[in-house]
Amino acid sequence: MIEKITSVKNSLILKALEYKTKKSQLEDKKYLIEGLNIVNEAIKNNVVDKIFVTKKFVNTFQNIDVIEISDNVAQKLSDLKNSQEVFAICNIVKKDFLDSNVLILDDVQDPGNLGTLIRSAFAFGFNNIICSESTVFLFNSKVLRAIQGNHFDLNIEYCDLEKRIVELKNEGYTIISTNLKEKNSIFDFESHDKIALILGNEGNGVSERVQKLAQKNVILKTSEKIDSLNVAIAGSIIMHDIFNVK
Structure with a gap:
């Protein structure tokens, strides 16, 4: 009954x-x-x-x-x-680290942005997502509504980014960060087998302490009429570009 x-x-x-x-x-x-x-x-x-x-x-x-x-x-x-x-x-079930590219999120605050980035990561083969402890929580209802179950297929961690990035370097990952001061596009880089992409806070970008750990920096080339793109849009484009370069 x-x-x-x-x-x-x-x-x-x-x-x-x-x-x-x-x-x-x-x-x-x-x-x-x-x-x-x-x-x-x-x-x-x-x-x-x-x-x-x-x-x-x-x-x-x-x-x-x-x-x-x-x-x-x-x-x-x-x-x-x-x-x-x-x-x-x-x-809540912790998944093992997957043999795949990594998306690193440094203090992303908006649930909608996190939701979009998770869906894009799922679409473009970034099956590990490593978040700073200050990033909006995965199980926020707005995030869950946006991702519609994509998180079940991904390894998503919250941890000390600096320590984790050092570990990724030791595991052979190339650490790429978005940086407004750089002029390279993603296509200026050779294709790497293992890539970890860092995206930063909506207003402040990647923090200095995390930025200094990057081995390469990238910025999207856009029209001079626009200063910058939303982190979710920019991150999705970069992941798409990396996916297609590989």
Whole structure:
């Protein structure tokens, strides 16, 4: 028999709401997702703990236990004006480092930018994403909504960038950074087997302490009518260029 919840004060619902906060996500290694597509991706990746659905979606998942929730509970769980009516509590599972290019993010703050960069990294073969501890958290609801499950196929880490970059150098990676003072385009470089690309904060760019660890610097060549591009746009173009050079 399907369990039903109609109160927003139900203990399980209150716990699910906690999993929208970074504090509880880090403590319990769980997070909340919303939407049929991303929940299906979570099921495929065996990370689902519990699934909540409104009556409309009760028979959507075959051979999987679900908890039926009322519309008011669904709206409480949602960050959207209109709930998507399908939610899941997922386990945070650490993936192993993948044999692939690396995207390094130094203090990227906007959830939309992180979401775009993750999708582009997935598209262009940057299957490892290493974030500074000050970068917006992966399990922020806006980030999750933007990436729609792409993170399940990527290794995404939060750590001390300086230490990690030194490790990548020792592993044979060429460290490339965006730098407004440089005049090289990505095509000025030879193709390397292992590339780690550093992108920086929306307003300040790559920090000096991280910048000094780069072995090569790159800037996109653009029209003189524009000073700079948004980090997500610029990063996506550079990853595309590296992908095609290789």
